[in-house]
Amino acid sequence: MKIAILGTGMVGETLGSKLVALGHEVRMGSRTPDNAKAAAWVKKAGGKASQGTFRDAAWFAELLFNCTLGNASLEVLKSAGEDALRGKVLVDVSNPLDFTKGMPPVLSTPPDDSLGEQLQRAFPSLKVVKALNTMNCEVMVDPSRVPGDHDVFVSGNDVDAKARVKQLLTEGFGWKHVIDLGDITTARGTEAFLPLWLRLWGTLRTGDFNIHVVKR
């Protein structure tokens, strides 16, 4: 599959490398066509890795991962362009965190909204699937780092897009438990988990953790 990684940070690198290792053609998008971090990643990832602008990467791909900082994501998608995004699937793994008020950061969306919904509203023909935003990036692509049963959540309006993402999560990344929370408004739930995730990270002193939902 042709996949775009939007963003050159650690999350983008980790997801991109895993997808290359799975045999996908992966283009990492950034503001400029010759971004140094993307170039270094292309060299390291090998395989079918390439780089380009956000717009290049969006045109190239059928499925995109939003790995940009949450507060920059809308601007990044605008620079990719509505025409390049039309009808495609966007896996939004980012979180709307505001780092300007000190650590730990706080949510920057109002309580009756989410970044997932904002992206979906701005690009109605894009199929936004919120997923993987509730764990650290190493666990995203290798859930076996955390022993036993634990869960990943998906939220989105398009059932087929969610099914494709679930398949990638299970068959590609090895997730055993995918919980479909419903439409994209349920991204409010998983994005709001971040304040708890950040405290758990502080308490457990490792990013190798996750939650498992247990029911009767």
Added chain:
Amino acid sequence: MKIAILGTGMVGETLGSKLVALGHEVRMGSRTPDNAKAAAWVKKAGGKASQGTFRDAAWFAELLFNCTLGNASLEVLKSAGEDALRGKVLVDVSNPLDFTKGMPPVLSTPPDDSLGEQLQRAFPSLKVVKALNTMNCEVMVDPSRVPGDHDVFVSGNDVDAKARVKQLLTEGFGWKHVIDLGDITTARGTEAFLPLWLRLWGTLRTGDFNIHVVKR
């Protein structure tokens, strides 16, 4: 132990009845001394159950449970009075939810604050311990309703107060896993879990669930 339950809703009733069953003297506080729901609860709970105003209940108790609606809690504690609360332990199980914008409700505190912190700031000599606000009230007092391992969180500034609450949670209610997240600011984490709890409730169609934190 002499315990006050502030609030006559389902959470207060359930916690109060469990505490009476454990042999504690429990006074349910409400706005008026002869509240009908509190009277019905006293009759039902038997044992050492009694009722009174918020102020009566606060004077009576050494440990209090805040089971009022989050948005009413500050007002309730003010009506109990600073003198009646001084030096006591308040287990804050409530959540700051705004139901005016439809269902599911949204958080009503800003992202850089929490109800737990608001109560602690308003009553500096009160030892606020945020706990039990991340599950339904039947699971609060009987964690065995949910099979296997799952967790309850505590947040608070006073180490001794947290130790007393942890003891009640483990020896009284039967909790196996108590995660101490740190000071009262970590209540921002557990209160922000509510939007995800509400979506899980909608998806799982039962309140008999909880989360377990799994780490490497």
